[in-house]
Amino acid sequence: MTTDTKSLHDTLKTDIDTAYRAGDKHRTTVLKTLLSDAVKNATKTEKRLPTDAEIVSLLRKFVTNATETANAFDKQGRPENAAPYRAEVVILNEYLPAEVSGDDVRAFVEGLVASGDVPAGPKGLGDAVKALKAKYGDAFDGKVMTPIAKTALGN
Numbered sequence: 001m002t003t004d005t006k007s008l009h010d011t012l013k014t015d016i017d018t019a020y021r022a023g024d025k026h027r028t029t030v031l032k033t034l035l036s037d038a039v040k041n042a043t044k045t046e047k048r049l050p051t052d053a054e055i056v057s058l059l060r061k062f063v064t065n066a067t068e069t070a071n072a073f074d075k076q077g078r079p080e081n082a083a084p085y086r087a088e089v090v091i092l093n094e095y096l097p098a099e100v101s102g103d104d105v106r107a108f109v110e111g112l113v114a115s116g117d118v119p120a121g122p123k124g125l126g127d128a129v130k131a132l133k134a135k136y137g138d139a140f141d142g143k144v145m146t147p148i149a150k151t152a153l154g155n
Helices: 008-021 025-042 052-075 077-093 102-115 122-139 142-153
Strands: none
Touching: 008 025, 008 052, 025 052, 025 077, 025 102, 052 122, 102 122, 102 142, 122 142
């Protein structure tokens, strides 16, 4: 993966070109599919390029789908069919931002409750998740971290 200040869209385009020139058909296909879906989703309402947040959201969906498909093949005793999906997960994970740890989420939410910024219990969950998203941005995966926030709030 290319690491500089380019948008994720531009990074993906560059990496698709690099993979194509290197003859890496699987990587090229995975990244082209991701970019194509991201652009298609972004242009549904207006003509524009997808934002990094939209691409990260789509990346998470792709990783989830590939993982579930690989697990289904493994469950059926067909690991040779699961291998390409596991490779896809490895490729896609290169583009996801580093996730915030559960301990960091727990400490941040407990700090919000202690300072009185967020009420303890179920009423504070929405505010806590908003604060987490504001602080951690793309590194905060709501599906994974919301249960940790619930626990920290005493839900």
